[in-house]
Amino acid sequence: MIKVTVWNENRHEKKNPVVSEIYPKGIHGAIAEFLQKEDHEVRTATLDEQEHGLTNEVLENTDVLVWWGHLAHDEVQDEIVEKVQQRVLDGMGLIVLHSGHFSKIFKKLMGTSCDLKWREADDKERLWVVDPTHPIAEGIGEYIELEKEEMYGEHFDIPAPDELIFTSWFEGGEIFRSGCTFKRGNGKIFYFRPGHETYPTYHNEQIQKVIKNAVNYVKPVDRKRPVYGNAQPLETISEK
Amino acid sequence: MIKVTVWNENRHEKKNPVVSEIYPKGIHGAIAEFLQKEDHEVRTATLDEQEHGLTNEVLENTDVLVWWGHLAHDEVQDEIVEKVQQRVLDGMGLIVLHSGHFSKIFKKLMGTSCDLKWREADDKERLWVVDPTHPIAEGIGEYIELEKEEMYGEHFDIPAPDELIFTSWFEGGEIFRSGCTFKRGNGKIFYFRPGHETYPTYHNEQIQKVIKNAVNYVKPVDRKRPVYGNAQPLETISEK
Amino acid sequence: MIKVTVWNENRHEKKNPVVSEIYPKGIHGAIAEFLQKEDHEVRTATLDEQEHGLTNEVLENTDVLVWWGHLAHDEVQDEIVEKVQQRVLDGMGLIVLHSGHFSKIFKKLMGTSCDLKWREADDKERLWVVDPTHPIAEGIGEYIELEKEEMYGEHFDIPAPDELIFTSWFEGGEIFRSGCTFKRGNGKIFYFRPGHETYPTYHNEQIQKVIKNAVNYVKPVDRKRPVYGNAQPLETISEK
Amino acid sequence: MIKVTVWNENRHEKKNPVVSEIYPKGIHGAIAEFLQKEDHEVRTATLDEQEHGLTNEVLENTDVLVWWGHLAHDEVQDEIVEKVQQRVLDGMGLIVLHSGHFSKIFKKLMGTSCDLKWREADDKERLWVVDPTHPIAEGIGEYIELEKEEMYGEHFDIPAPDELIFTSWFEGGEIFRSGCTFKRGNGKIFYFRPGHETYPTYHNEQIQKVIKNAVNYVKPVDRKRPVYGNAQPLETISEK
Numbered sequence: 003m004i005k006v007t008v009w010n011e012n013r014h015e016k017k018n019p020v021v022s023e024i025y026p027k028g029i030h031g032a033i034a035e036f037l038q039k040e041d042h043e044v045r046t047a048t049l050d051e052q053e054h055g056l057t058n059e060v061l062e063n064t065d066v067l068v069w070w071g072h073l074a075h076d077e078v079q080d081e082i083v084e085k086v087q088q089r090v091l092d093g094m095g096l097i098v099l100h101s102g103h104f105s106k107i108f109k110k111l112m113g114t115s116c117d118l119k120w121r122e123a124d125d126k127e128r129l130w131v132v133d134p135t136h137p138i139a140e141g142i143g144e145y146i147e148l149e150k151e152e153m154y155g156e157h158f159d160i161p162a163p164d165e166l167i168f169t170s171w172f173e174g175g176e177i178f179r180s181g182c183t184f185k186r187g188n189g190k191i192f193y194f195r196p197g198h199e200t201y202p203t204y205h206n207e208q209i210q211k212v213i214k215n216a217v218n219y220v221k222p223v224d225r226k227r228p229v230y231g232n233a234q235p236l237e238t239i240s241e242k
Numbered sequence: 243m244i245k246v247t248v249w250n251e252n253r254h255e256k257k258n259p260v261v262s263e264i265y266p267k268g269i270h271g272a273i274a275e276f277l278q279k280e281d282h283e284v285r286t287a288t289l290d291e292q293e294h295g296l297t298n299e300v301l302e303n304t305d306v307l308v309w310w311g312h313l314a315h316d317e318v319q320d321e322i323v324e325k326v327q328q329r330v331l332d333g334m335g336l337i338v339l340h341s342g343h344f345s346k347i348f349k350k351l352m353g354t355s356c357d358l359k360w361r362e363a364d365d366k367e368r369l370w371v372v373d374p375t376h377p378i379a380e381g382i383g384e385y386i387e388l389e390k391e392e393m394y395g396e397h398f399d400i401p402a403p404d405e406l407i408f409t410s411w412f413e414g415g416e417i418f419r420s421g422c423t424f425k426r427g428n429g430k431i432f433y434f435r436p437g438h439e440t441y442p443t444y445h446n447e448q449i450q451k452v453i454k455n456a457v458n459y460v461k462p463v464d465r466k467r468p469v470y471g472n473a474q475p476l477e478t479i480s481e482k
Numbered sequence: 483m484i485k486v487t488v489w490n491e492n493r494h495e496k497k498n499p500v501v502s503e504i505y506p507k508g509i510h511g512a513i514a515e516f517l518q519k520e521d522h523e524v525r526t527a528t529l530d531e532q533e534h535g536l537t538n539e540v541l542e543n544t545d546v547l548v549w550w551g552h553l554a555h556d557e558v559q560d561e562i563v564e565k566v567q568q569r570v571l572d573g574m575g576l577i578v579l580h581s582g583h584f585s586k587i588f589k590k591l592m593g594t595s596c597d598l599k600w601r602e603a604d605d606k607e608r609l610w611v612v613d614p615t616h617p618i619a620e621g622i623g624e625y626i627e628l629e630k631e632e633m634y635g636e637h638f639d640i641p642a643p644d645e646l647i648f649t650s651w652f653e654g655g656e657i658f659r660s661g662c663t664f665k666r667g668n669g670k671i672f673y674f675r676p677g678h679e680t681y682p683t684y685h686n687e688q689i690q691k692v693i694k695n696a697v698n699y700v701k702p703v704d705r706k707r708p709v710y711g712n713a714q715p716l717e718t719i720s721e722k
Numbered sequence: 723m724i725k726v727t728v729w730n731e732n733r734h735e736k737k738n739p740v741v742s743e744i745y746p747k748g749i750h751g752a753i754a755e756f757l758q759k760e761d762h763e764v765r766t767a768t769l770d771e772q773e774h775g776l777t778n779e780v781l782e783n784t785d786v787l788v789w790w791g792h793l794a795h796d797e798v799q800d801e802i803v804e805k806v807q808q809r810v811l812d813g814m815g816l817i818v819l820h821s822g823h824f825s826k827i828f829k830k831l832m833g834t835s836c837d838l839k840w841r842e843a844d845d846k847e848r849l850w851v852v853d854p855t856h857p858i859a860e861g862i863g864e865y866i867e868l869e870k871e872e873m874y875g876e877h878f879d880i881p882a883p884d885e886l887i888f889t890s891w892f893e894g895g896e897i898f899r900s901g902c903t904f905k906r907g908n909g910k911i912f913y914f915r916p917g918h919e920t921y922p923t924y925h926n927e928q929i930q931k932v933i934k935n936a937v938n939y940v941k942p943v944d945r946k947r948p949v950y951g952n953a954q955p956l957e958t959i960s961e962k
Binding site: 368370371372373374384395396397398402405406409410411412415416417419 | 848853890891899
Binding site: 327331350351352353354355357358359360361363364365366389390393395396397399401402404413414415416424425426427468469470471472473474475476477479480481482 | 567571590591592593594595597598599600601603604605606629630633635636637639641642644653654655656664665666667708709710711712713714715716717719720721722
């Protein structure tokens, strides 16, 4: 059983009736719902809760953290971001969705601006599988098609991903590395592009399948952090 | 349940009493034995069997193929090698052990000479984990120590691995990229260095743990080969 | 001064007036022409010459080999392919263009089928730069646009490239990893997608710029092949 | 001509006569000296200068920044670190040496702790070339041997490097990924392990050769930062 915490900014849902109609329980609620059908222990946390819902107790009991944010990245407290980073280095999996590319935690883990091109114009998106070996793409056909989505275009200012699983085609003429894994410390990260708040993307079964697969992929392996610092020799060192 | 076939050349065992004493059931027998304790369906195949024990039926019923060879790489028929390559491209996992670096199948999948330095001098080997996120290293401490092994040294003439999990230290002064993953087609490959026939390496529980982990890692994902060839457009192409 | 050999099958040019009109000196002639303007020593070689124009003397005097082939991959002698592979492992750079993805030499160096989707339908192609650090993309804007080209679509059955520099958008709905580097032995390889024989792609200055940059990138570094085989210890090995 | 700025903390040199005897002009002075023999414009900058010697004017006139720090990472102002990061994203090359692994700028660009094992015990170090294609290893034999150095051991808590060029063997039993490249934004980074202040490592000609090669490798390519933000469609988007 994997302990999953789905974090959402949860602001669009409060302001924009288009969004709250698509996601009456919030984006976090929608994601939690389909993850609960797997053999996971799922909880949610949102920005406006105490400590953004990410108390030490919650973080220590999270194997995989899913992150959706957009309007209020700046309101996330640096102290919480540092704790999340430390948890990732300690092995917690992290799934960053869509506009989470600009979250403090993602930028901190990448070391780059994480900037990109974008456009809200109902582009058709087609996410092509470029790594057919990858368990995150299991059960997905050659591509996932989304009739309308926000466009994200290259250049996407991230380090070269450890694995590139999906690349998107957009109707308006752009491409985007839309499914990427990264490793930091003992932790694994998956960035997955789709999910603009005004489209029902997280109700799409193939998108759900990818996120379910990703939870399994980024879950921690059973090992302690390595021992760092001053080390005794394991072999005799000659006098020189 | 994963269907594993353990392939072994099985020649040292017949010629050298040192080897047959360490591995009375052959290297394949020893490996099959500890894999059978997992929830796998394990069979063995050896060079001197009909079609090297790798008939179409066996290959089609193999999810993960483990390969140990040394003396008689040249005796493996090209036709069988091509079938194994095709199966890997179709998704079958492949674990290549030790002197299997020079097997026809490994060289064919790598595209390089797969050459290296070697020495039989009872070097101590210490395999350091350099990727603590990786499920293949799960349950392993900071390193695995083998009191005596054959030395393999760099340069190891392989493509840069997709993931580097272990790097070995050798007493005589060399290092070696000793645990490497590669992807080819729909298939995943793991090369694991230790296992010279005159040492009881495959009786070492940590080595066994790595191979068990690797079986899980390289197992096929559930997907067909992509569709290749002439393709109809998915979108209308303008007349120019 | 870099010694460049531009190899071309040179069959379309003989059969198809559309091609010979676009490339009156052959595709090899067109490529050689713009490379000669750099500080390189450029020669050409074609399939129907003795030893395909790739004699030992030519190969030994080639720092970078450019390869275009399509109709007659099978007519390239295996012996020559093996020599070219050996030269790449020894350090010679290799630039494989367009339909060269299916050449014997590229498949041999990749270890995969190198298959892909394709369509001749005058798709617009837009090659986006996804690695702005790379010298192969120097002097190129955010993308290169080709009004009409043959489409190549994913999945492209290659190992994950060491570096992904360009990804193509196609009008008909596909994407393709269209500028990729690979390392094999001491040698560097660049695969570059555009260049169907019925379009004037190699007359495009930006495409020429990429190929010029690539020649500089894949040129050999000054070093011998590593020493392989039985090695003396560099340090004393303890008796155990 | 490449504009190189060699930055050094320059504290050990003031406190420890052992260090000032080895490096009478400081570590920065020693590095600047051998780089000046190349066709570069070299300047130095140190911690105790105004703005650590890294004014806007200096940074804007730096193609490649070399960084050595150890005792006083915390004294480097965050504001300067952010400017350096921005310059790297804009294309400036960065070479981080030895204990610079713990500098604010390196940690910020990596997103990890950058921690490691260490020992000051006169270990012999042997840096093996594992990527013979790489221009940073040009002119270097199979390995560089340093009679005495500080040991750095795995796990080294960095993202998997884009390219692994050197791996070190240490007499006391450890290994270390000691020559690594990374890309961030438009910029290239090279981390190179050797260079503890109490050893004459930067007087070693092979170490100098690697640093000279690295300056050429990480130098900026001639291109602007990509355009980010809201983008107009390049193709017509259908009404749906």
